[in-house]
Amino acid sequence: MTEKDDFMKIRRIENGLVIDHLPPGKALKILEILGVGEEFGGEVSVAMNVPSSHYGRKDVVKLEGRNMDPRQINRIALVAPEATVNVVKNYEVVDKHVVQVPQVLESVVACPNANCITTIEGRPKLLLDQKTPLLLRCAYCEKVYAENELKY
Amino acid sequence: MDLITTRGLSKEFIEKTLSLAQKFEPIAREKKRVNVLDGKSVACLFFEPSTRTQMSFQAAISLCGGRRIGFGDARASSSVKGESLYDTIKMVDSYASCIVMRHPLAGSAAKAAEVAEAPVINAGDRDNQHPTQALLDLYTIKKLKGGLDGLTIQFAGDLKHGRTVHSLAYALSNYDVTIELFSPPNVRLPADIVKELSQSVKVKEVSTIGGSADVVYATRIQRERFADKEEYEKAAYVIDPELMKMLKKDAILMHPLPRFGEVSEEVDSDPRAKYFEQAFYGLPVRMAVLSLLLNGRDV
Numbered sequence: 514m515t516e517k518d519d520f521m522k523i524r525r526i527e528n529g530l531v532i533d534h535l536p537p538g539k540a541l542k543i544l545e546i547l548g549v550g551e552e553f554g555g556e557v558s559v560a561m562n563v564p565s566s567h568y569g570r571k572d573v574v575k576l577e578g579r580n581m582d583p584r585q586i587n588r589i590a591l592v593a594p595e596a597t598v599n600v601v602k603n604y605e606v607v608d609k610h611v612v613q614v615p616q617v618l619e620s621v622v623a624c625p626n627a628n629c630i631t632t633i634e635g636r637p638k639l640l641l642d643q644k645t646p647l648l649l650r651c652a653y654c655e656k657v658y659a660e661n662e663l664k665y
Numbered sequence: 666m667d668l669i670t671t672r673g674l675s676k677e678f679i680e681k682t683l684s685l686a687q688k689f690e691p692i693a694r695e696k697k698r699v700n701v702l703d704g705k706s707v708a709c710l711f712f713e714p715s716t717r718t719q720m721s722f723q724a725a726i727s728l729c730g731g732r733r734i735g736f737g738d739a740r741a742s743s744s745v746k747g748e749s750l751y752d753t754i755k756m757v758d759s760y761a762s763c764i765v766m767r768h769p770l771a772g773s774a775a776k777a778a779e780v781a782e783a784p785v786i787n788a789g790d791r792d793n794q795h796p797t798q799a800l801l802d803l804y805t806i807k808k809l810k811g812g813l814d815g816l817t818i819q820f821a822g823d824l825k826h827g828r829t830v831h832s833l834a835y836a837l838s839n840y841d842v843t844i845e846l847f848s849p850p851n852v853r854l855p856a857d858i859v860k861e862l863s864q865s866v867k868v869k870e871v872s873t874i875g876g877s878a879d880v881v882y883a884t885r886i887q888r889e890r891f892a893d894k895e896e897y898e899k900a901a902y903v904i905d906p907e908l909m910k911m912l913k914k915d916a917i918l919m920h921p922l923p924r925f926g927e928v929s930e931e932v933d934s935d936p937r938a939k940y941f942e943q944a945f946y947g948l949p950v951r952m953a954v955l956s957l958l959l960n961g962r963d964v
Binding site for chain 2: 634
């Protein structure tokens with residue numbers, strides 16, 4: 514089975530987004546980060562642990578009938594730094610890009626420091642400190658955290 | 666301009682402060698008054714206890730011809746009723762020309778600076794930063810050692826939670842110095858700070874106090890940071906006259922104070938013990954900071 518076949522495994526979507534090359538097992542976390550839940554309204558398809566020629570295994574998420582602000586999608590780069598976002602219109606991929614961790618993450622993830630002012634008031638703001646391996650620095654308490662220490 | 670952190674603080678500002686503090690030093694010694702603040706109100710908001718920082722700020726405001734408003738005990742403020750820091754700062758900003766704040770939560774000064782139009786001076790935000798302490802530490806070293814470049818500064822104690830250590834280490838990264846670290850394994854200087862410092866200065870861990878260090882900067886080790894008493898007792902150190910023999914003859918011993926047994930009182934008479942002199946320098950340095958931040962005025 515080719516990767517293309519795998520891409521098609523869940524039925525093709527007419528309009529929406531295909532978020533590909535997610536690390537295996539992360540699809541549900543990705544939906545959580547994107548805030549895709551009961552309120553979403555569109556159709557959501559998830560493929561987990563499917564074969565990938567590049568990564569061995571991967572997850573894929575398809576969101577039908579809804580577009581999203583690219584800045585919002587970039588938030589998934591925290592857990593899926595190599596994810597690609599395919600914008601589909603009339604069953605065709607019209608745009609494709611790799612996600613990028615934003616320089617500033619405001620109100621995306623909480624600062625894990627229990628003694629940071631943002632645990633009591635105000636919006637959390639984390640700054641990109643290092644891309645690989647990913648490190649984020651709280652704009653307030655200045656502490657630095659790796660991806661596995663963050664809570665969404 | 667606010668003074669929140671020494672991370673990224675410009676060498677130009679540091680040097681300007683140290684040079685102005687030198688001009689203020691005789692005024693501070695003689696308890697004279699200069700009218701650089703022109704009667705402006707400075708709010709001192711101490712949500713946490715403080716002796717040296719609070720009193721030296723009060724004295725600095727007074728000697729600079731300013732007026733102090735504020736509180737030295739959070740119980741005297743509406744924060745006990747649950748008022749947010751945002752609301753407190755918004756209100757104080759309309760009363761004062763500058764806000765000096767100590768707060769029990771890390772990052773609180775940066776948050777206050779976002780809210781206030783007046784300059785905010787961080788007087789300590791938990792285990793994060795204490796930038797005016799770093800400036801007075803630099804002043805002390807420069808004054809007593811004749812400069813900063815070429816020196817080896819050794820930090821001893823709890824380097825993980827010590828905000829004075831973090832602030833001074835970042836401030837020192839503007840100079841050609843070697844930083845030595847002496848601490849128990851569980852309270853080492855955080856890896857991200859070591860990594861950042863290593864980009865501009867030499868940083869190394871050492872297994873003994875003193876040695877070739879020109880400055881030994883001792884800090885306390887808190888019992889609550891250790892899982893059990895035995896572990897704490899293994900890690901705790903006491904600088905006594907015997908241990909002072911490990912320091913170079915021309916080295917200086919500093920401590921941000923308060924001390925809790927890690928430097929014995931017998932050491933006070935040793936000419937290398939400079940912590941009380943260091944505490945005094947808080948006055949001219951804070952006069953300089955207030956003067957620069959409020960109106961950029963010289964003496």
